[in-house]
Amino acid sequence: MEFFGFACEQNEDKIKIFTLEQGMxxxxxxxxxPLGKWFDVSDDEIELxxxxxxxEIEVWEEDGEVFAKVLAIGPNMFCLPKDIKEKYSKVAAWSPLLKYLDDETGIFAGIRGNDVVYVVVKYAPWFNGPSVREQGLFKIQEVFEIEEDRYTAYCRQTPWTLEYMGRTLTQSLKPKPNTIAFNQYQKVDDDGFRIGLCIKSSYPNSGFNQELNPSDGSYKFCSLLFTPDYGIVRYTFPVNKPRMVTRTAEAVYDVDSDFTSIDKRIGQWYTFQVTEARSRTKSKKKTDSPAILHSTARKVxxxxxxxxxxxxxxxxxLESSFLFDYNMFETESNRLIKNWYARYKGLSRKSHFWDADLGRVEVYPFISMEIIKSIEKHRETLEPSEAELLQKEAIVVVVRTVVHKNFMMNFKNYPMQGVFTAKKLEKICYLDGGRLIPLEKE
Structure with missing residues (x-):
């Protein structure tokens, strides 16, 4: 186990170190x-x-107490749904580094919700209630305005914002009717650049026209890029190669060329434009063919x-995550079935979530069952009071995502079917606080 943090407390021959990864x-x-100093901990060794x-954080010791200066933010209650507003109603301030902060003196109360400010805090463990939002390790002492050019974006990824975003991802990420991904027969008319992932480095070119020469832009194989608003885009051969040694010049290694070489494309991210293929004007294909057959990635x-x-x-x-929702996997009546052999048959074959980079990701019953079993087993181990407390807490599911084995067939029906699918359950945890939920393996 490796982590890095600063010492907050010393008792005889032991010290307490606050770390971002492990907490205290x-x-x-x-x-x-040791107080107020940073330590690197690896296995059984500790290095000052x-x-x-x-x-992002300034730490010091003064008269035997530990202080820190960090950026902090509070929730804007006017912009949150009722249930999320109630859940975070007792939160004064939150820091991405130190988590929930106590405003014992009320000094933070004058700060407008969603405004980022500097705070000086003192290490002083506090407990105002049983939830993770009602306890912490630091209390606010002072508040300062930040510089106008100060980078604050990372502070705005708050627990309440992430929970709200997780609920609305389907609505915001599902392809809109004016996108090629939604209607693949629309005209390709795009001047902008987008970012996409190479999912295949060498794949049979669906737009190949054997009547044309390669010089006209038609090749038997191509790479495939994926971007949510266009779906699958062909990235055709040939590619640039690093210059070779000649009698008159030494070899020159071209990093950009190396990244676009065929064998190194897969798994790489690219910026590109989508344009009509050069072979389009010379091809005899019908004009009502889907965009993938007559458009390619350019300026990659x-x-x-x-x-x-x-x-x-x-x-x-790559890893993907989503918020757990029973209704995504099964009906309420199916949830009441005790026998898993019978319950499994009732799990949805259309379960999916939306990912900002991968679009629709399919989740098949064998993954759904593992997710549900893990969460239900965890809840069975909780004390009644703790179970009630955690019942409404948002849960994050992390899965290993891969390209669907039938991705081309699925793409014909996109966005009703996904190009990607969940391969393996990686982790389940609570959104707020990050508490892990053990995975229930077969």
Whole structure:
């Protein structure tokens, strides 16, 4: 286990270190004056970093107490649905680094909801109630305005915002009627750039026309890119190659060219435009064919994207997440069935969620069953009071997502069927606080 944090408390031969990954961790430590200092913990070793600095948080010790200066934000109750508003009604302030903050003196009460400000907080564990929102480790001491050019976007990914977004993702991410993904027979008329994922590096070109020469823009194979508002887009061959050694010049390694080489395309993110294929004007195909047959990606360039992908057996995989909802998987009457053999038959074959980069993602019954079993088993282990407290808490499900084996067939019916599918259940946790729910394996 590895984590990084700062010391908040010392008791004889032990210190308590606050970490972003693990929260508060207690460790043995024989050194002197650790308070307010940063430590790197790896396995059983602990290393002091006396000169560490981080522009997102300033930590110091004063008269035996630990203080920190961070950005914080409070909820705007006027913009939240009633049930979310009630859930977060007792929240004064929240910090992406220190989580919920106590406003014991009421100094934060004058800050408008959703405004980001600097706060100085003191390490002073507090408890105002049983929920994760009614307890914390730091109390607000001072409030300051921030600089106009200060980056604050990461502070706005608050628990209440994420919960609201999770509920409305289907409405916001489902392709709109004016997009090619919704109606693949619309005219391709696009001047803008978009970001997409390469899902296949070399795949039979559905738009190949054997009557044309490759010089006219028709090739037997192509790469496939996916972007939610266009769906699958062909990225045709040939590609640029790094310059080779000649008698008159040394080889020049071209990073951009390397990223667009065929064998390295899959799993990469690209920016591109979608335009009518060059072969379109010379082809005898009907004009009412779907866009994938007469449009291609142009001006393709590698893109920096924060979402990590891995390639396993020439298939791209990445994590996706969604909020748990019983109604996504089964009817209320099916939920009452005790026997899982019979209950499994009633699980929906059309369960899915919407992902900002992958569009519709299918969730088949074998994954649905594992999700439901894990959550129900967890709830059975809770004390009645805790079960009641957590009953309305939002739960996040994380799955390993892959390209559907019948993705081309599904794409013909997109967005009624997804190009991607959940392959494996990775993690289940509560949205607020991140408490893990053990997975129930067969």
């Amino acid at each position: 961790v207690e460790l043995e430590y024989e050194g002197c004056d 970093h006396p000169t560490y600095s981080n522009k 360039a590698s893109a920096n994207h924060p979402r990590e992908t891995v390639v396993v057996d020439e298939e791209v995989e």
